[in-house]
Amino acid sequence: MPYVNIKVTDEGVTNEQKRQLIEGTTQLLVNVLNKDPATTHVVIDVVPTDNWGVFGQQLTKIRKRQT
Amino acid sequence: MPYVNIKVTDEGVTNEQKRQLIEGTTQLLVNVLNKDPATTHVVIDVVPTDNWGVFGQQLTKIRKRQT
Amino acid sequence: MPYVNIKVTDEGVTNEQKRQLIEGTTQLLVNVLNKDPATTHVVIDVVPTDNWGVFGQQLTKIRKRQT
Amino acid sequence: MPYVNIKVTDEGVTNEQKRQLIEGTTQLLVNVLNKDPATTHVVIDVVPTDNWGVFGQQLTKIRKRQT
Amino acid sequence: MPYVNIKVTDEGVTNEQKRQLIEGTTQLLVNVLNKDPATTHVVIDVVPTDNWGVFGQQLTKIRKRQT
Amino acid sequence: MPYVNIKVTDEGVTNEQKRQLIEGTTQLLVNVLNKDPATTHVVIDVVPTDNWGVFGQQLTKIRKRQT
Numbered sequence: 001m002p003y004v005n006i007k008v009t010d011e012g013v014t015n016e017q018k019r020q021l022i023e024g025t026t027q028l029l030v031n032v033l034n035k036d037p038a039t040t041h042v043v044i045d046v047v048p049t050d051n052w053g054v055f056g057q058q059l060t061k062i063r064k065r066q067t
Numbered sequence: 068m069p070y071v072n073i074k075v076t077d078e079g080v081t082n083e084q085k086r087q088l089i090e091g092t093t094q095l096l097v098n099v100l101n102k103d104p105a106t107t108h109v110v111i112d113v114v115p116t117d118n119w120g121v122f123g124q125q126l127t128k129i130r131k132r133q134t
Numbered sequence: 135m136p137y138v139n140i141k142v143t144d145e146g147v148t149n150e151q152k153r154q155l156i157e158g159t160t161q162l163l164v165n166v167l168n169k170d171p172a173t174t175h176v177v178i179d180v181v182p183t184d185n186w187g188v189f190g191q192q193l194t195k196i197r198k199r200q201t
Numbered sequence: 202m203p204y205v206n207i208k209v210t211d212e213g214v215t216n217e218q219k220r221q222l223i224e225g226t227t228q229l230l231v232n233v234l235n236k237d238p239a240t241t242h243v244v245i246d247v248v249p250t251d252n253w254g255v256f257g258q259q260l261t262k263i264r265k266r267q268t
Numbered sequence: 269m270p271y272v273n274i275k276v277t278d279e280g281v282t283n284e285q286k287r288q289l290i291e292g293t294t295q296l297l298v299n300v301l302n303k304d305p306a307t308t309h310v311v312i313d314v315v316p317t318d319n320w321g322v323f324g325q326q327l328t329k330i331r332k333r334q335t
Numbered sequence: 336m337p338y339v340n341i342k343v344t345d346e347g348v349t350n351e352q353k354r355q356l357i358e359g360t361t362q363l364l365v366n367v368l369n370k371d372p373a374t375t376h377v378v379i380d381v382v383p384t385d386n387w388g389v390f391g392q393q394l395t396k397i398r399k400r401q402t
Contacts, residue, residue, distance in 0.1 A: 001175065001276070001277050001320055001322060001327060002274060002275060002276045002277075003137055003175060003177065003274075003275045004272065004273070004274050004275070005272070005273045006270060006271075006272050006297075007244060007270060007271045007272070008269075008270045008297075008301060008303075009269050009270075013301065015117055015125075017300050017301060018117055018118060018125065019124075019125055020296075020299075020300045021120075021296065021297075021300055021301075022120030022123060022124065022125055023120075023123045023124070024296040024299075024300065025120070025293065025296065026120065026122070026123035027123060028288075028289065028292040028293065028296065029274075029276075029289075031288075031292075032285050032288045032289055032292065033276060033281065033285060033289075035276075037121075037122045037123050038121070038122055039121075039175075039322065040121065040122075040123070041119070041120065041121050041135065041137060041173075041175065042119070042120035042121075043074060043114055043118060043119055043120075043137065044118040044119075044120075045114075045118070046118070047244055047246075050216055050219055051219060051244060051245040051246070051247070052242070052243070052244055052245075052269055053222075053223030053224075053226070053227065053242065053243035053244075053245075054238075054239070054240075054241065054242050054243075054269060054307065055227070055238045055239055055241075056223060056224045056227035056228060056238045056241070057220075057223065057224070058216075058219065058220055058223055059269060068142075068143050068186055068188060068193060068376065069140060069141060069142045069143075070140075070141045070338055070376060070378065071138065071139070071140050071141070072138070072139045073136060073137075073138050073163075074136060074137045074138070075135070075136045075163075075167060075169075076135050076136075080167065082251055082259075084166050084167060085251055085252060085259065086258075086259055087162075087165075087166045088162065088163075088166055088167075088254075089254030089257060089258065089259055090254075090257045090258070091162040091165075091166065092159065092162065092254070093254065093256070093257035094257060095154075095155065095158040095159065095162065096140075096142075096155075098154075098158075099151050099154045099155055099158065100142060100147065100151060100155075102142075104255075104256045104257045105255070105256055106188065106255075106376075107255065107256075107257070108253070108254065108255050108336065108338060108374075108376065109253070109254035109255075110208060110248055110252060110253055110254075110338065111252040111253075111254075112248075112252070113252070119135055121135060121173065126135060141378060149318055149326075152318055152319060152326065153325075153326055155321075156321030156324060156325065156326055157321075157324045157325070159321070160321065160323070160324035161324060171322075171323045171324045172322070172323055173322075174322065174323075174324070175320070175321065175322050176320070176321035176322075177275060177315055177319060177320055177321075178319040178320075178321075179315075179319070180319070181378055181380075184350055184353055185353060185378060185379040185380070185381070186376070186377070186378055186379075187356075187357030187358075187360070187361065187376065187377035187378075187379075188372075188373070188374075188375065188376050188377075189361070189372045189373055189375075190357060190358045190361035190362060190372045190375070191354075191357065191358070192350075192353065192354055192357055202309065202343070202344050202387055202389060202394060203341060203342060203343045203344075204271055204309060204311065204341075204342045205339065205340070205341050205342070206339070206340045207337060207338075207339050207364075208337060208338045208339070209336070209337045209364075209368060209370075210336050210337075214368065218367050218368060221363075221366075221367045222363065222364075222367055222368075225363040225366075225367065226360065226363065229355075229356065229359040229360065229363065230341075230343075230356075232355075232359075233352050233355045233356055233359065234343060234348065234352060234356075236343075240309075240389065242269065242271060242307075242309065244271065253336055255336060255374065260336060283385055283393075286385055286386060286393065287392075287393055289388075290388030290391060290392065290393055291388075291391045291392070293388070294388065294390070294391035295391060305389075305390045305391050306389070306390055307389075308389065308390075308391070309387070309388065309389050310387070310388035310389075311342060311382055311386060311387055311388075312386040312387075312388075313382075313386070314386070
């Protein structure tokens, strides 16, 4: 009965990448804990970079400096 | 002081249904645990079906097969 | 495919009360959104009153003043 | 290694306010727990008032009555 | 900057299994989204079966019936 | 109506530090967003270092190497 929540920043995550995250996470829980895929739920939250902070700064600002 | 987070898929949840979820959840916590409605918070997250996985697949794909 | 997380304070929640919260929440999602109980997951977190704050204070302190 | 999730209602939160929340939360964790800002993550979720309930009612309705 | 929260039931998860979940989840985010492992955080919550409900019932009860 | 969840590792967080986190977070939301402390909830989760991963490793292992 696992539930997995994946939070990533909104920097061009494609539908195919979401598919791979869901498939890979489910497979991992099957392999490691022998969980049933039918009861393994994965929810992906895509967070705007204005709303994600690290180093005490918005990621939007950090990304600008990196480029 | 309860806090309840309800995650449902984005499949046509109406405002009236949100109202009922909030009213019903609060009433349940009052009935079962004698909580004060004034401090009972309910937050509903509506998740795109592309972002919800079960059986290792995106719900969008599962829904297509079901119809 | 709903997922519900209920956070309540650790103030003597019994196993029977947990049972009622799980049953009642699931029934609510069936009634309001026509969800399948087989894919409706409810997770209850019981939080120590030292770790829950409101009014800028730990609930432990607030409870002492109330008694 | 702290992770902080701040949920606020969608009532005109500006980008500057988000910046202050991220900066202030990070500084608090540095001051109180001596955490490294490089590993302190803050995620802000802005929730529509239709999706936030208290007193068993949607905040949208409560706000209307207050004005 | 991903953050992943894995919730599993308290049914004998070993430390080695936790290690594999953390390693596997991080590797998945590196492979699929090219994320930096240094900023990829994984938090595992182990939930008592009394506190996890599905089918409107506590998992403890469901497990008893299955054996 | 803010709700804040702070997740920190279980490395000797004292009750006084929890008090300061709750007080400081609430004050921040009052200052930045003019929120009412009466409806500002803060929940602290203390996570075992075996259950927190970064760099694809359990924090327990990383801490051992650092000392």
